Amino acid sequence: MLSFKKKERLCSKKVIDLLYKSGSSFFLYPFKIQFIINPTITSNSPIQVLFIVPKKRLKKAVDRNLVKRRMREVYRCHKQTLLYAALPDSNIKIAISYLYVGNGIESFEQIENSIKKSMSQLIRNLSKPVQ
RNA sequence: UUAGCAAACAAUUCUGUCGCUCCGAAAUGGAGAGGAAAGUCCGGGCAACAUAGAGCAUCUUGCUUCCUAACAGGAAGGAUUCGUUUCAAACGGAGACAGCCAGUGCCACAGAAAAUAAACCGUCACGAUGUGAAAUACAUCGGGAUAAGGGUGAAAACGUGAGGUAAGAGCUCACGGCAUCAUAAGGUGACUUAUGUUGCGGUAAACCUCAAGAGUUGAAAGACCAAAUAAACCUCGAUUACUGAGUUGCUCGCUCAAAUUAUUCGACAAAAAGUCGAUUAAUAUCGAGGAGGGUAGGUCGUUUGAGCCCGAUAGCAAUGUCGGUGCCUAGAUAAAUGACAGAAUCCAUUCACAUGGAUACAGAACCCGGCUUACACGUUUGCUUUUAUA
RNA sequence: GCGUUCGUAGUUCAAUGGAUAGAAUAUCAGAUUUCGGCUCUGAGGGUUGGGGGUUCGAGUCCCUCCGAGCGCA
Numbered sequence: 001m002l003s004f005k006k007k008e009r010l011c012s013k014k015v016i017d018l019l020y021k022s023g024s025s026f027f028l029y030p031f032k033i034q035f036i037i038n039p040t041i042t043s044n045s046p047i048q049v050l051f052i053v054p055k056k057r058l059k060k061a062v063d064r065n066l067v068k069r070r071m072r073e074v075y076r077c078h079k080q081t082l083l084y085a086a087l088p089d090s091n092i093k094i095a096i097s098y099l100y101v102g103n104g105i106e107s108f109e110q111i112e113n114s115i116k117k118s119m120s121q122l123i124r125n126l127s128k129p130v131q
Numbered sequence: 132u133u134a135g136c137a138a139a140c141a142a143u144u145c146u147g148u149c150g151c152u153c154c155g156a157a158a159u160g161g162a163g164a165g166g167a168a169a170g171u172c173c174g175g176g177c178a179a180c181a182u183a184g185a186g187c188a189u190c191u192u193g194c195u196u197c198c199u200a201a202c203a204g205g206a207a208g209g210a211u212u213c214g215u216u217u218c219a220a221a222c223g224g225a226g227a228c229a230g231c232c233a234g235u236g237c238c239a240c241a242g243a244a245a246a247u248a249a250a251c252c253g254u255c256a257c258g259a260u261g262u263g264a265a266a267u268a269c270a271u272c273g274g275g276a277u278a279a280g281g282g283u284g285a286a287a288a289c290g291u292g293a294g295g296u297a298a299g300a301g302c303u304c305a306c307g308g309c310a311u312c313a314u315a316a317g318g319u320g321a322c323u324u325a326u327g328u329u330g331c332g333g334u335a336a337a338c339c340u341c342a343a344g345a346g347u348u349g350a351a352a353g354a355c356c357a358a359a360u361a362a363a364c365c366u367c368g369a370u371u372a373c374u375g376a377g378u379u380g381c382u383c384g385c386u387c388a389a390a391u392u393a394u395u396c397g398a399c400a401a402a403a404a405g406u407c408g409a410u411u412a413a414u415a416u417c418g419a420g421g422a423g424g425g426u427a428g429g430u431c432g433u434u435u436g437a438g439c440c441c442g443a444u445a446g447c448a449a450u451g452u453c454g455g456u457g458c459c460u461a462g463a464u465a466a467a468u469g470a471c472a473g474a475a476u477c478c479a480u481u482c483a484c485a486u487g488g489a490u491a492c493a494g495a496a497c498c499c500g501g502c503u504u505a506c507a508c509g510u511u512u513g514c515u516u517u518u519a520u521a
Numbered sequence: 522g523c524g525u526u527c528g529u530a531g532u533u534c535a536a537u538g539g540a541u542a543g544a545a546u547a548u549c550a551g552a553u554u555u556c557g558g559c560u561c562u563g564a565g566g567g568u569u570g571g572g573g574g575u576u577c578g579a580g581u582c583c584c585u586c587c588g589a590g591c592g593c594a
Contacts, residue, residue: 003150011465014427050465061169061494069151069469076150077470108470 004076010048010095019050019095026125028118030102030110035122036095047083049075050097063105070108071098074115082119087126096122 010016023036051071053064075098098115 005151009465012427016465052465062492065494066469073150073470 004072004079008045008048010050010097015048015095016050016097019097023095023097024125026121027101028114028121030100030106031114031118032099032101033118033122034097034099035125037092037126046087046092047079047094047096050095051075051100052097053100057100057103058105067100067105067111070106070111071100071115074108074112078112078116078119082116083123086120086123092126094126 010019019034019036023034025032025034027033051068053067053071055064058064058067098118
């Protein structure tokens with residue numbers, strides 16, 4: 001299951017507003033990760049993800065596209081083993097946003113390491129409030 | 132041969148694995164960023180609204196002819212101007228290149244004067260007074276004439292010579308410069324040449340005049356479907372007469388009663404708030420507009436088009452016309468092109484093996500035609516330049 | 522996607538096409554004070570966002586590029 005279809009991406013404006021209004025977050029360079037557990041999300045996928053690269057950090061559209069594509073590619077390759085297999089409850093619905101806060105273009109390896117770490121930290125944060 | 136500048140071309144290719152978006156019933160199927168996709172500086176298509184016609188205002192354009200759907204774009208040409216060679220002319224480049232003989236305004240400082248010319252110095256004769264033997268001499272004063280000369284300035288009343296005059300002056304004449312107008316010849320035309328006439332500061336990227344053009348708003352336009360809210364509020368118009376009960380087979384009509392809101396009056400109360408009673412008015416439906424609230428989904432518009440390729444043909448060219456069993460070549464909607472591996476080609480380092488990299492500028496958002504700006508390596512052309520040789 | 526406004530000293534703002542771009546405040550130096558503040562005197566600080574054009578002359582007029590803001594769902 002290495003696919004990454006539309007239903008796994010976060011598109012609804014209402015959910016995005018809710019996420020930034022009442023979601024919890026943590027930093028892990030070069031990302032700020034914001035997430036919320038909300039059972040009202042109507043989607044088949046347990047997790048919906050949003051990738052953001054702000055225009056303030058990277059002025060050129062080409063650079064923003066490159067960073068977004070690297071983030072998507074890393075997420076696609078590692079989500080199955082690190083996220084989906086480690087979920088505490090099968091019926092849980094989670095919305096996540098990855099906000100890029102680095103200056104300049106980070107290498108593929110740097111992004112790969114950071115996203116891997118962030119996934120395991122996310123799972124730890126999820127299991128705490130459930131208990 | 133070294134380096135730089137400008138212009139043009141070009142903008143790596145192929146295969147596999149795992150993914151993404153679209154097409155497709157599905158497949159081991161097919162398609163998938165640019166020369167500028169950028170800036171949004173112009174022009175058009177398309178859509179909605181407005182619109183009898185004309186004028187004013189505002190904005191834009193401004194040598195000519197042609198091309199084009201259209202343009203502030205392009206092609207060819209004209210005059211002007213700059214550079215080079217050369218002084219006949221040739222080659223290359225540049226520009227918003229209509230009109231200050233319609234009117235108004237402005238021209239700092241300096242300078243006598245910056246625009247109906249003007250009299251500060253100077254020049255000139257005349258008059259008066261004085262000096263003097265006297266004079267056509269000298270000095271002072273007066274009201275005049277004059278535009279030749281005057282360390283200015285970006286710019287000084289067209290330039291040179293002669294005549295003329297008291298001194299002078301385009302005042303007159305000759306030659307020359309520029310411009311308006313008229314006529315003739317050539318050219319589709321801008322314009323050129325010749326003759327005559329009139330005239331001689333600059334500035335329109337100052338207001339303005341003339342000619343030509345422009346309705347406004349932009350795909351967040353607009354059309355449809357679904358969902359949601361309110362059967363509510365305010366204003367206007369039309370139709371009508373209301374909520375409940377009774378009467379009637381039913382409707383209209385008639386009778387009775389209650390509620391809410393507002394107006395006025397009275398009672399209770401120190402006052403206010405409030406309570407009670409009486410009186411008058413309103414309460415509905417449809418349509419239009421306003422303000423506010425709700426929704427935050429989908430389909431179309433939307434990618435077959437002023438389209439691309441090849442050939443013929445008209446034209447100096449921009450470009451047009453005709454033909455083809457020719458081709459279909461991104462279409463997302465918080466937004467798709469990525470990662471890995473291999474090969475060819477190119478670049479950097481190195482004697483080589485080999486290692487590293489494929490990069491510059493930069494990412495479609497309704498679609499086209501231009502313009503402008505950015506751009507690594509490489510190739511070609513032109514100009515400047517370094518070194519070497521002759 | 523479309524429209525629109527702006528860019529001047531470190532900061533906030535002026536300047537009709539005309540001499541070396543001005544004011545307040547901030548900075549620095551001096552005076553005053555035992556010291557500091559307040560006050561007084563003086564000084565420095567400008568690619569008028571970049572480039573080109575029109576003009577005798579441009580912060581101002583025109584073109585182009587860069588940057589910033591605002592509005593339209």
